[in-house]
Amino acid sequence: MKIGTFEVWPPVVLAPMAGVTNTPFRTLCREQGGGLFVSEMITSRALVERNPKTMAMIRFGEAETPRSLQLYGVDPETVGNAVRIVAEDGLADHVDLNFGCPVPKVTRRGGGAALPYKRELLRSVLRAAVTNAGTLPVTMKMRKGIDDDHLTYLAAGRIAVEEGLSAITLHGRTAAQNYGGSADWDAIARLKEAVPEIPVLGNGDIWTAGDAVRMMTHTGCDGVVIGRGCLGRPWLFRDLDGVFSGAPGSAVPTLGEVATMMRRHAGLLVEYFGREAQGLLDFRKHVGWYLKGFTVGAGLRRDLATVSTLAELGDHLSRLPAGQPWPGLAADAPRGTSAGRTRVHLPDGWLDDPADRAVPVDAELDISGG
Known part of the structure; x- marks a missing residue:
């Protein structure tokens, strides 16, 4: 392409x-x-x-x-x-x-x-x-x-x-x-x-x-x-x-290999933000996605989703059963939000004239990231 x-x-x-x-x-x-x-x-x-x-x-x-x-x-x-x-x-x-x-x-x-x-x-x-x-x-x-x-x-x-x-x-x-x-x-x-x-x-x-x-x-x-x-x-x-490339296959990491990826991800985020607390705060949202489908107790999931230091993260990750195999369909299923929306918020009169090229007042956001 x-x-x-x-x-x-x-x-x-x-x-x-x-x-x-x-x-x-x-x-x-x-x-x-x-x-x-x-x-x-x-x-x-x-x-x-x-x-x-x-x-x-x-x-x-x-x-x-x-x-x-x-x-x-x-x-x-x-x-x-x-x-x-x-x-x-x-x-x-x-x-x-x-x-x-x-x-x-x-x-x-x-x-x-x-x-x-x-x-x-x-x-x-x-x-x-x-x-x-x-x-x-x-x-x-x-x-x-x-x-x-x-x-x-x-x-x-x-x-x-x-x-x-x-x-x-x-x-x-x-x-x-x-x-x-x-x-x-x-x-x-x-x-x-x-x-x-x-x-x-x-x-x-x-x-x-x-x-x-x-x-x-x-x-x-x-x-x-x-x-x-x-x-x-x-x-x-x-x-x-x-x-x-003609060599189809599916990555099936064990939970231990997933934990290694989680450590690396958190470390990269700390380097990126320059502050351990901010990096770990950003990492927290990824925990549920990484663990999707695996059998992990609610208490350990909560501990991982509230970490504030790399040392704390390492301690909690070491509690995971490293040999647990990839859960297959349970992990390959849809992830992320799946919510619908019944109404789309639009500027007043937005649908009146599709040929109108006027820019709405305050149209431009001043903050990046969605």
Whole structure:
């Protein structure tokens, strides 16, 4: 798979996930297999304003190439300025634009999954990004639409081609679905038929390497984007490497091997944040994902999920039954949130005129990370 001038093999992309796909997590995934590994969401306004916390988030490992950065924005001028800074300051090698986030604080400002409904505003944002990107490839990630009555993905796909994007990712759900129900792989197939000029990547309900193959066979898409499936399971990228190289197999680490990965992850987070307490605080959310399916007592799970030092973490991990085998289907099942959403929060009058290109007041978030 080719994105701009970059060859991506295997055709696998780590989805940007707020609070998850920071440098330590990307490092763990990259050590397991190949592909393209995207940063957490960076807001265009915060980048343009050189917000210290945002600038600190724009960090890549020394061996990380290409460096892939996801930007969120609603205002074409702000997005264009942010992309120009990325290009001129050499902050990344690839820019992905977020039009898929369903979080209320994003959609109520007209951003994320809400924005493609405004076709001309979408076009303006894409044009500003591509114009200012120089030689950097620009891609976008989107959903099917706001809800089943307001589907936008086919029109948005054509606009993306016309404005010179290098690839499109489609999550086969609407914003109203959030992460509930099943991803619509047929929609991914329809998008691929509608935009044969550029790569289309599929996202949604890929929990195993076999799922990735099934999606590509079913839809004809050019690659897959892995999100919740790798939470607490960076070795999924090892499985994906294998299945695309013709050597399929499944990583089945023992609980002891999982514990070793947990120690490494926590250590990398401490280095990344520069403070042990902050690194361990960030690590806590990963504990449940790492232990999914394993037989671990509630008390030990609670102890691991409340650690505040590496020494404390090591003591608790040593209490795990190291020889316990991989639990199979119990661990390969869906992970992460699966909640639906009955209502999508939108700016007042957002659905009145899809051709309106006006930028909502206070559309631009000033904090990165979703």
